[in-house]
Amino acid sequence: MTAQHADFSAVVLVSGGGSNLQALIDAAATPALPMKIAAVISDRPDAGGLARARKAGIDALTLQKTDYPQPDQFDAALSAMLDLYLPDIVILAGFMRILTASLVHRYAGRIVNIHPSLLPKFPGLHTHQRALDAGEREHGCTVHFVTEELDGGPRIVQGRVPVRPGDSAEQLAARVLEIEHKLYPYAVRLIASGRLVCKRGEPWLDGQRLREPLQI
Numbered sequence: 309m310t311a312q313h314a315d316f317s318a319v320v321l322v323s324g325g326g327s328n329l330q331a332l333i334d335a336a337a338t339p340a341l342p343m344k345i346a347a348v349i350s351d352r353p354d355a356g357g358l359a360r361a362r363k364a365g366i367d368a369l370t371l372q373k374t375d376y377p378q379p380d381q382f383d384a385a386l387s388a389m390l391d392l393y394l395p396d397i398v399i400l401a402g403f404m405r406i407l408t409a410s411l412v413h414r415y416a417g418r419i420v421n422i423h424p425s426l427l428p429k430f431p432g433l434h435t436h437q438r439a440l441d442a443g444e445r446e447h448g449c450t451v452h453f454v455t456e457e458l459d460g461g462p463r464i465v466q467g468r469v470p471v472r473p474g475d476s477a478e479q480l481a482a483r484v485l486e487i488e489h490k491l492y493p494y495a496v497r498l499i500a501s502g503r504l505v506c507k508r509g510e511p512w513l514d515g516q517r518l519r520e521p522l523q524i
Contacts (some may be wrong), residue, residue: 317340319395326357328401350390380492383411417506419454431459436477451495463521467491
C-alpha cells in the first residue's frame, strides 16, 4: 500500500450483498483510487458485504438493529464505532437505514451515498418500477453528499441508461447497477484526490462550484 493510499481513509456502511463495496475495494487496490477502506459496518450480520470485507482483509463489524430499537441509540453506537477509525469519508453502499440529523451534522460534507435514480427524480424506494410507471426514457443513478433530506443532498455525478421497450424493473435495475459500479469509484476518487469538496453545503470541483452534477 502506498503512502498516498494510507493518507485518506473510508468506512463503508452496507446492508446487503455489497456489489458497490466490491467495486470500491477493487478500485482501492489500484493507484487509481488513493484511499484505504479501514472498515465495513453493517446493520445485518448476514450481509454479503461483510464477507467481501473479510476476504479483502478489511475490518468487518456489525451493529444489530435489534440491540438499538431507537434511531438515536443506533446512531450513537455507530458514531462510537466510526470514532475508532476517524474516517475522512463515510460511504453508504446500500445501507438501508436513514441516519439521524446528529450523525449527518457530525460528518457534514463527508458522507456520500449512491441512489438508483436520476435525482431529484424518484427519491426513496422502488425507483426502477417508478421510472417505468412514469414512462421515463432514461434512468440511472446519482452519487450525492448526504444531508438530513432523504436523497436530497448536493448531487455530484450521474450515470444514465436508456429505458428499453418491454423492460422489467429487474432488467432496468441490472443495467443501472453496472453503471453504479463505475460511477461510485469515480466519484469517491474525486473526493479522495482532493479535487472535490463540499463547502457550505455545496459541491466544489477544482475550485469551481459544481452547479449541476457531472454526467458520465
